[in-house]
Amino acid sequence: MSMKKHTEPTDEEQRLLAAWRTFFETHCKADFAALAEIEDSVWGFEIQWDVLEAHQGLGLAFMSDRQKCLDSGTLVLEEQFALHNLEPRPVIRIAGFSELNRYHIEDLRMRDRTRFLRFDAVVHSISRAMGWLKRSAYSCRECKHEWIEKEQLARARRKLEICPMCMKNGIAFLRDGGKHEDLPDPRNFGMDLERNYYEDVQYMELFDPNSLRNDELPEDVPTIMAVVSDEYVNQFQPGQCLTVNAAIGLDHLPSRDYLRDTRRILRLDVHSVEEGFSLHEE
């Protein structure tokens, strides 16, 4: 087994990183200078879609693998923030997506799962701010290996049985004629609470602007649950009109009373929010 995969980016990843570097150098120099006074701990760094799309395949990279594209962009943005002595942790928020991504909340169905879409929406209600364990950290007491596991929102935490490094070393050891009883115990690892990473999130119930009657906030209206994170937490109020750019995810019924319930509801995993509608008149 080669370690190369884990330590060095592939050619494709290199290209992506290089594209992000020239993107920030070309388009965002002035933004970095203006951010010098910011004291927030998290900063949503807004990028316009048409500018991104025109730059060295970044638009295509975003649409074909959003997470990968954003992860490499964030890596480069963090370098830039460090270079400019900016304190906050940056989060990339791409806004102004094309109308080709336009959709209506009331038209959403299961087949839309995993799509990335743009909605006009009105905030119906918001939950309290909460946190979730986004990345859990482990360390091995035998081989001192430290690693990170990515978790999923509102799903059971990953169940780990053995240290991957002890496992890898063990296989090599046995292959070289080592004895089974001389192997360290690969289950002798634990969670490293200090290095666990929690993300701030908040649930918002959103509804379609078509349900707006005069100026009153309707009481009984079909809503969809949206999850916002980081700097968006506690930023919005009931009645507020928004443009939401989100991936369509799945969630359990909030009221499910047995564990293996197969029913699911759609959820908006919000990437970015723009104030005001972009399609409907307010």
Ligand SMILES: [Zn+2]
């Ligand atoms: Zn180990």
